[in-house]
Amino acid sequence: MRTAAAQLALNEITKRYDTRVVLDRVSFTVRPGERVGVIGDNGAGKSTLLRLMAGVERADNGEITVVAPGGVGYLPQSLELPPHATVADVIDLALAELRELEARIRVAELALAGHAEGDAGHAEGDAGHAEGDAGHAEGDAGHAEGGGAGSAEAYDRLVAEFEARGGYQADVRVDAALHGLGLPGLDRARPVGTLSGGERSRLALAATLAADPELLLLDEPTNDLDDRAVAWLEQRLRAHRGTVVAITHDRVFLEQVTSTVLEVEEGRVRRYGDGYSGYLVAKAAERAARLRAYEEWKQELARHSGLVAANAGRMAAIPRKMDKAGMGTGAWRARSRTHGAAGRVRQSQQRMRWLTDNPASRPPDPLRFTPTFEPDQVMSGTMDHAASRTAGLALSGAVEHAADRVVDGVVEHAADRVVDDVVAGLDGVRVADGVVAGLDGVRVAGRLRVDGLTLRCGERLLVTGPNGAGKTTLMRVLAGELQPDAGTVRRSGRVGHLRQDEQAGPPERTVLGAYATGRAGSLEEHADALLALGLFRPSELRLRLGELSYGQRRRVELARLVSEPVDLLLLDEPTNHLSPQLVEQLEEALATYRGALVIVTHDRRMRASFTGSHLELRAGTAV
Structure with missing residues (x-):
């Protein structure tokens, strides 16, 4: 059942956890039929916002209005289920409203059947006493007719609601969703505990979609989906007849599905129209306005500082006392032409104090990756003397970051060979003809096999492959963090590695x-x-x-x-858990980086825009 009255409205919502304010006086409205993407930094409060919408949690202050006669479907980011639960249990949980409606229809059917049998028996009795009490029979007949009509009307309403919500096709939609999300023919009797985490997530998503509620609330629905499954999901949500609110870090999903973007930041929620493209345009305008305000603030502060200095100098040149000052002639006439300087100094000083107390916030510096060696200098084989000194530091860095290698079972120590990688001379530095990393015959038992790989300064390499293909192993070997069982690993200069799963410190x-x-x-x-x-x-x-x-x-x-400058930049799933806005900034930084880049990513937009070489791994081997 779809209705134009369906809406989602939040008014002055505040939510705290202990002393931390997660959402602070948040207000916005989602119109019927809107497809909304919720974005923001990890930990900003996006999931909290969705739980409040779903009624799973209550706000500390404010009012939430949800009007969705066609039902609400909520998919949390992680679904906790008892291990003995079956696939059928998960489906029934997601279809709970439809299952309850179906049960009420069965009860109404039994009531109608029982009422019909009672009417039949009562009619036979009345026929036997027709001569005795015709008036009483007429009264009973009227009562039965009224009760039967009421039950029939209730039954008809239930059936109409069930049909409007597509109840008869619900299980068919479950099968279609499981197929689209990569779980065709999943046994309904299978225990959920035997499924992988990704399979459980896809099962929960399929069941939520199959319920076909008027309001869909989805927390990171693209997690654990491959490209084909995400494409199916995008098509399904575009065709959804109700309202969709989805938390996501997937920029292509935002482009393909959403018409509105809600950004959660510092406890507040800002609304942007025209989808993800409109959001990017608005954010660029905000940054330009912020930069303009900051430059104007600096200019005004500098102007008043100059006025104070200039007029203070003029004041200093005027004697404190002059001859015949009281007569209004002579020197007093000269002083009158400059006495306004004191007022201008006071005004400028007051303005400077206000500007200092109310500074315009400076926009963040753009992210920028820099190499130790410039590609044109490296490829020509020479650098100036300042670069030579930098390269000397790079030599020590290379020794620090390089790993030992195994050749025919013999370990060759890193420090003995890095000197061959960075060669210093009177005219400058040569970085092994631009080679910053190389693998030759590298083997990591059961995980990686690379016969040959060379990376030069300025080159870019995208590594793809299914989970477990050896992508992270390759990155760790290149970084010198994993010693291969056999083969040669050569590195020059400094290595920077953004790991997929790593604590930044204790x-x-x-x-x-x-x-x-x-x-x-x-x-x-x-x-x-x-x-x-x-x-x-x-x-x-x-x-x-x-x-x-x-x-x-x-x-x-x-x-x-x-x-810090790095010559070989290794990025393992760099977009994970970063806001779309920060990912956009990261891409801009990578576009101007002139060192060697190796990147592993599932981000579809980053892969689509990538320019450079491509290495696909399957079972640890290049294909």
């Missing part, structure tokens, strides 16, 4: 401490550098790593990568 270490670890300089200097990137707010620098979300910990590692 849980008790602060954000600022993790960023500054192993770096020269004061904490104040590092705090300024970190805040300039816009990845953290000042209040977050003292948070401990154990208190951070996964996405926040990744931002610590990302900040370290962009703040």
